[in-house]
Amino acid sequence: MSSNPAETKMTPEVQAMIGVEGDIVEMMGVVDQEYLRRFAQALMDPDPMYWDEEWAKNSRFGQLTVPPIMVSYMSSRIPLGGGDPVTQAFEENPFSDGIGSVKKFGELPNVPTDLVRVVNGGNELELYEYPSIGDRIKFQHRYSDIRERVGREGKAFLLITRETKFYNQDDHLLCITRATTIRR
Amino acid sequence: MVTVDDLLNMNPDDILKHNERPDDKTLRNKQQIYYDDVQVGEELPKYIYRQTPTHLFRWSASIENFHRIHYDLDFALNHDKNPTILVHGSWKQSVVPQFLKDWVSPGGWPWKARFEHRAMLTPNDVLIMWGTVVDKSEKDGMGIIELEIGMKTQDGVESMPGTATVVLPIRGGKEIPYPFVPPQE
Structure with missing residues (x-):
């Protein structure tokens, strides 16, 4: 076993990514019932607030709602006419993991690191308002934190936190997500 | 309870x-x-x-998450060295x-x-x-x-x-x- 200290992965180029934010972009389409149907079924959440309009009208929310962070996944929708990022990713890298090199709408520039494995390290959620059917959602990403850790095997890895704020068409803040990915 | x-x-x-x-x-x-x-x-x-793997596939499809560790057993085992495909x-x-x-x-x-x-x-x-x-x-x-x-x-x-x-x-x-x-x- 080597006694050398771990080679740092927190290079000046990585450090410079902290605080980098993207544009505020509007995601394609609107919050729609078909996306909601598939999402709620996959989540296994049968809440009548998602599908019973009459019942929802009489609730404190006055209309159908959708699961609070569903919109955070809608930002991954790839618009028609936007090329074929999956095919492109595998043309560029036959060993693509299917996510790291797939370019997404409104995404931040990649953190310049040679660490290739991506694992979900943790999440933070703040909820303020449920999205509604028909909402047009805007979002903005930001690298809110990047930290280095050293694993048990002595190798450095990165914890990269991306904060995203989601707004509706009236600029109401709906929710904030912070996703930390482990890059090994 | x-x-x-x-x-x-x-x-x-x-x-x-x-x-x-x-x-x-x-x-x-x-x-x-x-x-x-x-x-x-x-x-x-x-x-x-x-x-089940079908639940995992349904989730991947619903949110358009293409990460192979959730549905591609060969990739999960041989590339990422995981024990099998993983829950999201x-x-x-x-x-x-x-x-x-x-x-x-x-x-x-x-x-x-x-x-x-x-x-x-x-x-x-x-x-x-x-x-x-x-x-x-x-x-x-x-x-x-x-x-x-x-x-x-x-x-x-x-x-x-x-x-x-x-x-x-x-x-x-x-x-x-x-x-x-x-x-x-």
Whole structure:
């Protein structure tokens, strides 16, 4: 076993990514019932607030709602006419993991690191308002934190936190997500 | 209500029999829990799952998540050196607000949560989403409930240790504002 200290992965180029934010972009389409149907079924959440309009009208929310962070996944929708990022990713890298090199709408520039494995390290959620059917959602990403850790095997890895704020068409803040990915 | 400790003394098939995840009828008839009635140490209803590869595929498709570790066994084994395909962190992340929302509905608010992903969850693991009240306080006329939350496997491995803050109405007090406005410190 080597006694050398771990080679740092927190290079000046990585450090410079902290605080980098993207544009505020509007995601394609609107919050729609078909996306909601598939999402709620996959989540296994049968809440009548998602599908019973009459019942929802009489609730404190006055209309159908959708699961609070569903919109955070809608930002991954790839618009028609936007090329074929999956095919492109595998043309560029036959060993693509299917996510790291797939370019997404409104995404931040990649953190310049040679660490290739991506694992979900943790999440933070703040909820303020449920999205509604028909909402047009805007979002903005930001690298809110990047930290280095050293694993048990002595190798450095990165914890990269991306904060995203989601707004509706009236600029109401709906929710904030912070996703930390482990890059090994 | 069975406790998490009770569940962990059962075999996986018996754990599944104690799932307290509400159906739509239960959610329609949900009675408001008030801040006054909540005790520190109280456990929330347990949401119990056993995901199959088909559940994982359904989740990947629903959110257009192409990450191969969730559906490509060859990639999961030979590229990422995982034991098999893995349950999505994004699914666990989405269960959390569902779990909190259901408990505080119809008049409370699932304000915030933070959690880590510490263990690999695989198809056929029995998963127990749990929460325990660890503190309560009144702020700005609202009842603030602090929770420890997590998702344990049938073997007691904690895969998602975290915390959450939810807001409940105080009996006889004001309604929780919607859209939610956090209490003034």
